[in-house]
Amino acid sequence: MPLIAGYHRPTDLTEALDLLSTPGRIALAGGTVINADREPSDLEVVDLQSLNLDDITVENGVAQVGAMVRLDNLAHTFSGDLIGEASQRELPSTLRTLATVGGTVGAAMRDSLLLTAMLASACNVHYADGESAPLTSAIPSANRLITRVDFVAHGEWSIHSTARTPKDTPIVAAVGRRIGDRLHLAISGVADTPVFLSDTTDLTSLEPRGDFRGSAEYRLDVAQTLVRRIEKELA
Amino acid sequence: MIPIRFTLNGKPLSTSCLAHDSLRTILRREGMFSVHFGSHSGETGAGAILLDGKLVSSDVVLAAQADGHDIVTVESLNTSPELHPIQAAFTAVGAFQSGYSAGAMILGTLSLLKRNPDPTESEIRDMLSGILDRETAYVKPVEAVMRAAALMRGDVAEPFAPAILPPLTQHGNAARYDENDAPPVVSAAVPRLIPSRDVPDMAVVGKPEIKVDAVRLAKGNPAFTDDIDLRNMLYARVLRSPHAHARIVEIDDSEARSFPGVHAVLHYWNTARVKYASGGQSWPNPHPHDQVSFDNKVRHVGDRVAVVAAETPEIAEAACRLIKVTYEVLPAVLDERETMLEGAPVIHDEADTTEIHDRDRNIVHHIAAKRGDPDAAVANADANGHKVFTQTFRVHQVQQCPIEPHISIAWLDEDERLVIRTATQVPFHARRMVAPLLDRDIKDIRVVKPRIGGGFGAKQEMLIEDIVGHLAQVTRRPVRLELDRSEEFIGSRTRHPQTLTFTSVVDGDGKLVSQDLYIIGNTGPYGTHGYTVQTVAGLRGLTQYNAPNKRFRCDVVYTNIPVPGAYRGYGAPQAEFALEAHMEDIARSLGEDVIEFKRRNWLRLGDELNIAPHLGERAASDEELDEYPKVLSTGLEECVAQALREIGWHRRNDPAWKAPADRPNIRRGLGFAYCMHGTAIPFLDMGGCSIKLNDDGSFNMLVGATDLGTGADTVLGQIAAEVLGVPLEDIKVYSSDTDMTPFDTGAYASSTTYISGTAAMRAAEAARARIKERAAMLLGIEQPCSIELRDRRAYAPDGRSVSMEEIALDSLHMQEQEQIMGTASYVSPECPPPFAAQVVEVEVDIDTGQVTVVKMAMAVDCGVAINPVTASGQVEGGMLQALGYAHCEEYAFDSDGRMVNDSFGPYHIYRADEVPETVVYLVQTMEDSGPFGAKAVAEIPKDGVAPAMRNAILDAVGVAMNEIPFTPERVWSAMRAAGTA
Known part of the structure; x- marks a missing residue:
């Protein structure tokens, strides 16, 4: 502690x-x-546990999720969907029951698969002051109190990742979700936080921070491979 | 203080906490000793409890957060002497080894089965994913949850027992398996046992008895070092070096000393400088003795600088931050290949460390042993038409990662003797070694070893016992020191990195003419086990194949990495990785079938272990030897046949399987490694045992051996029960306490079953002799030797009998009273090798280099497995540790020698939801020198996974990896270099 x-x-x-x-x-x-x-x-x-921020609703394929919803709840509610799968893989069982959606967004870990999945799911972040912003625009500041997020919870999706072992935190993970006729892509492990790949993003222009699990060169190469796989799978 | 109220195990609880108190802290304060510490960040799951019905790590829940909630610990199930069905299921299948995380697993099962009475294996593995288990490979825990589910549904569960299989070979000769003969379809948790006709059927030995400590573990009863409350206990915290190499110019502890709640601050200014070597080994510990409790120089990041004893852990930690240390930072060296070079910093420049082989080049020891003339074999190779193969391999640094960290508690007892309650594998060594540091006689120290939460060699060390001893003497209060997870990584012990070079000469018939092994062994800044680990590496690297010419040379060198020491396998995993990779590559180079090439050269029954006596602490010269030890039992061919059938070895020749059409980026491969280990250290390892008969015909058995979770107490009890003709439940095993139990060198070198087991057998035989005498008196028989003990009775040849209880009551209370007891000790002149065949199946992603291990199987000849369930558990757990070594575990450092991944997660050990299929075969042989035919089993599973995985990758993508671990980038780079990516 x-x-x-x-x-x-x-x-x-x-x-x-x-x-x-x-x-x-x-x-x-x-x-x-x-x-x-x-x-x-x-x-x-x-x-924040007594603020009643733990509701989940889904309407017209868009989920509204309270900031204090635990990841195990998310995994269960959205089982079969990208968000459910990413929640399941984010943390092991004894921590998944504690970690929250709001905490995941606020912590903004570079390797967070769930955050990457939310980026690919047109996620919006809502704050206690009544404002909201797309997650793609900026990872929120830790000083702002997140009350809920919304995201698209339907559509074809795919995750491709590379890690030391099957359930290890990915060195690089690429996530794709088809929303309407558009493929939304996001990727982790190539910047300080997960990155949404817009139509104009040039993957090769990213400058990942290498570490003992993967050098910058390796991360970039794998990122391109994984993105190609997603694009092919969801073409 | 913050008032909090919550429901604990169904009852309301009102208490108070500090803002930073974790829920685990408060639960333990309330007596919930099943909730254990593994790390502050909760990844181990050892402290998992149910919060509102969900399994959560209590390490990362503030106690204040729990206010208003419902908390359940495993103690809630302990409403009667009987076990809850979930607890019963776990004990029935041998799912606990140390049992340190037993409470978490049982609670997770309880929660899962409430939600889903019939969970899938995948769901079970997901539940277990948050409870790291370094011991079982999760094989038997998964089986336990399935069994619990069945019991809770009202199904009747069959007794858990091995699957008995017919042999595939005859008389130890090689045999090919039939490709159409599928391996048996039974649960992975069930050991496959291939019996030997040489082994008689026995009543207790060879049976899957439930562990003698099962109840205490399943109930989470206070059994471990920390599970004790002492009044006025102080808490210690070590200030550790931030530098890899530095001289301490000055220490100002004034602020720390005056900090409220601080009772002692110790460092080199106020602690006696007594030289020692910390490795838990027999007297006299190998030189150099290059450590002191606190030094004026630090030699690795994490080295000891000072220690504080205070009223709370938080005060001790805060006081550590108030100690002002002025360092003169020195250049550091981490790589064993660089430390011998000119200009490298001299790591031990102090005058009072002696017997360093070459101080200026940081060479602690130079080891050499030879048979024949390997130089001539190389020089004459061309002329003789022989081929020479030379390869260099690099193996890295990893950690044992026992989920229970090092913990010791010391106090002065009513006679002013120092009691040290400690998680150690070597209580007797620890007592002897700590005495001079504390300026005490051995007789004034008592070391108590409670249940241990895993050790794997990390606790074969006198690591922190001196610290709590010093502090208890200074403060005259009980003092507790528990390492946190980061300290376990940087401040305890690790596996030695090495650079190994093999040179082999092969004749025209594919037979080895010579093998030469040169190792640079990295012992970090202190010698500890440096000498002995490297000699074992030489022994293992040069013993398992026949060659008339052999040579071992080794430079053991100092560097500035965290300290290597003993780790299960003890040099063998390093050497066998290099050896089995080297032999694979030679076979491929010669165009030979890998297994046929190895078979032509491997040791067979009657072959000499022709370099073994020349290596080790009691090495002998040629002149001192009458004869070389020989292989007297081997089931290797049967192991090979079973393992190859299990993995489907013939698929190596199937292109469609190796490159699946539907997964274009995947290549598949199979790899094999042959393994051979040792059983104890001959003429050195010694164990003692005493057994006494009680009024009711039961026995108390005292052993100095230390059960780390291996099931040693159970196995030793089974051996005694077999001799005495009673069920295991009548043998009450106690281990170990230096005041109470006989001496034992401790739990290492795969010695306990063989050495301590023989002591137990002999002690039981001594007691049996007296029991027969007394039975003869009661039955009016003149020849006690004609009496047979079985089923708790002594039988005369005419069928009359008297019960063990009647014998006990008569001998204790009625006539010619005596305490029937037997004592014995044992040291062995032999070191019978267990053998094994290891196979691994992998999938390699040719674009990313990611390797996925699909399956591992090991067939082991460990002689007679005294308990096939605990033996198979050892093999399962050992294989998974070995897989971590090969695949994902590694120490990573920054340029200043700081470990950058000193926590679980970044340092990744396998979770339950990602382990490959894991299968174990036990091939029985009769080793006449062992108790009831037993050889060792605990360490050999560490030896074969890395080379088998390496050879499988080679089979899959044609890339030979000579450095571990096989991380994605390393494999990707190798494929790129080879042009296959």
Whole structure:
């Protein structure tokens, strides 16, 4: 556990925003990231579990998902769909039951398969201040309180990834979803956060950060291979 | 403090916590000892509990987050002496080895079966995906969940027992399997047993007995080192070096000492400088003794700098940050090939470390052993029409990763003796080794080894016992030190990286004329097991094939990596990777069938182990030997036949299978490795046992042997029960406590069943002799030797009998009273090798280099498996560890020598939902020197997976990989270099 200095559990959004307006406080969603951090900290956490942010609705193929929905719930609800599959693969069983949709978006991990899948699913992020923005426009700032996301939850999809072992976090993962007549592509492992591939994105122009699992050169080469596979599969 | 209320196992609980307290911390405070620590970030799942019915890692749940929720631990099932059906299912199939994560697995099963009474294997594996198991390969846990589901549905479960199979060979001769003869269709968890006609049927030995510690593990009862509450306990935290190599110029601990709640700060200024070597080995530990408790120089990132004892772990951690250390940073070297070069930094420049072979070149030891004349064999090769093959291989650094980290608790008892309760494989070595560091006599130290949550060699070390000992003496309070996961990686022990070069000479008939092995062994900054691991590497690399000329040379070198030490296999996995790759490539180069080439050269019954006596701590010269040890039992050909049939070896010749038309980017391949290991260290490893008869005819058996989860206590109990004619349940095994139990060198070198087992057998035989005497008295028989013990009774030849209880009551209370007991110890002159055949099936993505292992199978000749279920569990778990070594585990460093992946995830160990199909065959042979025919089994499964996987990749894509692990980029690069990608 981090050496956090305080714990708060607001019961409504107003209280939560008020608590979070004080410097040195951060929102606590599932806890798989913040509570796992061993670095000493004087932060106070604002636990979002009592804000009723755990509803899921699906209408006309578009899902509205509360920020505190756990990934195991997402995996179950969207079983058979891209989001369900990505949620299942995001974390092992004992952490998937804790991690949340909002936390996944907020943490913005470079290797997050779920975030990549959401990018390919026309995801919008909704904030407590009433604003919203497409996930593709920017990975949200950690300072803004996410209340829900929406995304397209239908259409052909595909995931291709490369990892050390079958369920290891992918070194590179490419995700595609066909929405209408357009193929939405996103890819992880080639930038500091997953990337949405627009029509104008030049894969070779990306400058991945290499590490012991894969050099920059390797990541770029594999990214192109995986994207080709998606395009062929969903052509 | 924050007040919290939640329901714990059905009862409301009101308590309080600090903001940073984890739910695990609070649950353990409330006595829920089944909830164990594996890592702070929750990936191990050892601390998983049910929160509102869902399995969650309690490590990453703040206690305050649990307020208002429903919490369930495995203790909720312990409402009677009987086991819950789920607990019963896990124990019935041998699903627990150490049982450290037993509570999590049982709760996960409970939750899963509530949602789905008939789960698929995939669903079961997904449930287990969050509970890392370093011991079982998840094979038997999956079987246990299926069995539990059946029991909960009301089905009747058959007893779990091996599948008995007919042999495929006769009299040990090679035989081809029939391609149309499919392998048996039984659950992967069921060991396939091929009996030997030489082995008689026995009552307890050879039977799948339930482990003697099954109940305590299944119920999550307090059994492990940390499962104890002591008043006024202090918590220790080690300040570790951020530098790979540096001199400590100054330490200012004033702020730390004055920090409220701090009771002691120790470092080199205030701790006696006593030299030692930390490897848990027999006296006298091999030199150089190059360590002290706290030094004025650090030699790797993670090295000890200072330690704090404080009222809470958090205070200790905060105080560590207040210690001001001034370092003079020195150049560092990580690679064993560079450390011997001119200009490399000298890692041990202190005057008081002696017996370093070449201090200026960082060479700790130079090891050499020879038979015949390998140089002449190479020099004369051309003239003789022989071929010379030379290859160099590189193997890397990995960690044992026991889910229970190192933990020790020390205190002064009522007689002011120091008690150290510790997770160790070597309690007696630890007591002897720690005594001079603490300026105490051995008699004033007691080391207690409770149940251990896995060790695999990492705990064959006196690693932190000196720290808690120092602190307990200074503070006069109990002190606890538990390493966190990062410290396990950088501050405990690892497998030695090596560079290995084989040179082999082969004659025109395809027979080996000579084998020469040169190793540069990287022992990191301290010698510990450096000498002995490398000698075993030489032994294993040069023993399993016949050649009249052999030579082993090794430079054991210092570097600045985290410290290597003992790791299951102990040099063999490195050497056998290189050897079996080398032999594969020679066969291919000669255009020979790989197995026929190896078969022509491998050891057979009666062959000499012709370099073994010249290597090791008790190495002998030619002149000192009357004769060389020989192979006296081998089931290798049967192993090979069973393994090849299981994997479908003939598919190697099927182009359609190897390049599936519907998956154009995939190539398939099969690989084989032949394995041979040792059984204990001859003339060195010793175990003791004492057995006494109780009033009711049961026995207490005390052994110094340390069960790491292997089932050793069970196996030793089975051996004694067989001798004494009683069921296993009548043998109460206790291990180990240096005050109470006989000496044992400890759990290493595949020695426990063979050495400690023979001691148990002999102690039981001594007790049996007295029991027969007493039975003869009661039955009026003149010849006690005619009496037979079985079914808890002593039978006269005429059929009359007396019960064990009657004998006990008579001997303890009625006439000529005596305590019937037997004691014995054993050291072996032999080291009978177990043999095995390892096969692996892979799929390689030719575009990305990703290798997927589809199946592994190992057929093992371990003599007579005393307990085929625990033996097969050893093989399953060992294979999966070996797969991690070959495939995905590795230490990665930055340019300053800092490990960049010191946590699970980045350091990836296999999860339940991704392991390949794993199958085990036990080929029985009768090893006359072992107890009831037993040889070793625990380490040989570590030896063959890496070379078999490497050879399978070669079969699939034609690329020979001489460096592990086979990560996607490494394979991709090799294919590119070869022009196949």
